[in-house]
Amino acid sequence: MKQIHLLEAISTKYFVITIALVIISVPVLFILVLHFSITNIEILATFVDAVFKTIALLIGSIWTLNRFYTTRTDATQIRVDDEVFCIPSSRFSASQSTQRTLLIYRLDIVNTGKTLIEPFQQYVEVQAVIPSDESIEYVTIWRWPLDGTHPSGPIEPGSWSAINDTVGISPSIQAVRLYLGIQLNKNHYWSWHKTFDISATSH
Numbered sequence: 001m002k003q004i005h006l007l008e009a010i011s012t013k014y015f016v017i018t019i020a021l022v023i024i025s026v027p028v029l030f031i032l033v034l035h036f037s038i039t040n041i042e043i044l045a046t047f048v049d050a051v052f053k054t055i056a057l058l059i060g061s062i063w064t065l066n067r068f069y070t071t072r073t074d075a076t077q078i079r080v081d082d083e084v085f086c087i088p089s090s091r092f093s094a095s096q097s098t099q100r101t102l103l104i105y106r107l108d109i110v111n112t113g114k115t116l117i118e119p120f121q122q123y124v125e126v127q128a129v130i131p132s133d134e135s136i137e138y139v140t141i142w143r144w145p146l147d148g149t150h151p152s153g154p155i156e157p158g159s160w161s162a163i164n165d166t167v168g169i170s171p172s173i174q175a176v177r178l179y180l181g182i183q184l185n186k187n188h189y190w191s192w193h194k195t196f197d198i199s200a201t202s203h
Contacts, residue, residue, distance in 0.1 A: 022058045076184060077113030080192045081160075082106070084178070086201035089171060100168035103198070107163045107180060111155040121149035121183040126167050129175040129195055138177055142167040149183060174199040 087102040107124065111117050126142040144150070144165055152161050169176070179193040 018062055019059060022062070023055060026055050026058075075113065076115070076117055076188070076190070077111070078117070078182070078190060078192075079110040079112045080180060080194075081108040081110060082178065082194060084176070084196045084198070086198045088201060098168070099171065101171045101173070101198075101201075103167045103169050103176065105165060105167075105178060107178065108160045109152075109155065109163070109180075109182070110160040111157050114157055116157065117155040118185070119154050120152050120185075122152050122163070123149045123181050124163055124165070125179040125181075126169075127177040127179060128169070128173045129177055141169055141173075141176075149181075 083104075083106045085104045087104070089098050089100055089102075092098055103126065105126070109122075124144045125140050127138040128141050130137045130139055142165075144163070155161050163180075175195060175197050177193055177195040180191065182190045182192075184190055
């Protein structure tokens with residue numbers, strides 16, 4: 001793993017320096033061979049072609065690594081498409097008497113990458129956004145599932161997995177934040193959150 005991080009740093013963060021060192025070091029190596037009379041100029045001349053081929057090969061390899069680490073076509077890429085609606089209590093009939101606003105949400109977890117997203121664990125929190133004079137407080141009013149996480153199947157590239165739910169909330173809540181947590185594997189956690197203004201439809 002440490003070697004992979006080193007290759008990534010060499011081919012991305014230090015890309016220009018690495019290319020410069022390759023271009024300089026290969027001719028210098030051949031000059032040193034000549035200087036210390038390890039061979040003569042006639043024999044060394046036959047290796048000039050090898051010098052340029054060696055430089056081209058190294059630069060090509062470093063460029064390939066640079067494209068791999070910067071585009072990361074093998075990396076998990078996720079987009080979340082959201083829909084949030086509210087139905088105020090006044091729109092329910094007398095037989096359905098309630099003082100609660102009905103919050104309806106749908107989250108589509110879209111695989112925008114080029115590789116399969118393996119089965120994963122997920123959860124959603126609906127949080128009331130409550131402002132004060134000093135800060136903003138996020139109070140969880142609903143969690144799906146109630147405890148732990150919910151298993152999801154694999155997602156093919158270009159496909160999606162949907163979460164759809166309804167929650168009864170207080171009409172005094174003017175804004176909510178949806179927080180989505182995804183445990184892709186033991187070492188890879190991914191999250192998404194977005195705040196929604198529901199003031200126009202919560203009453």
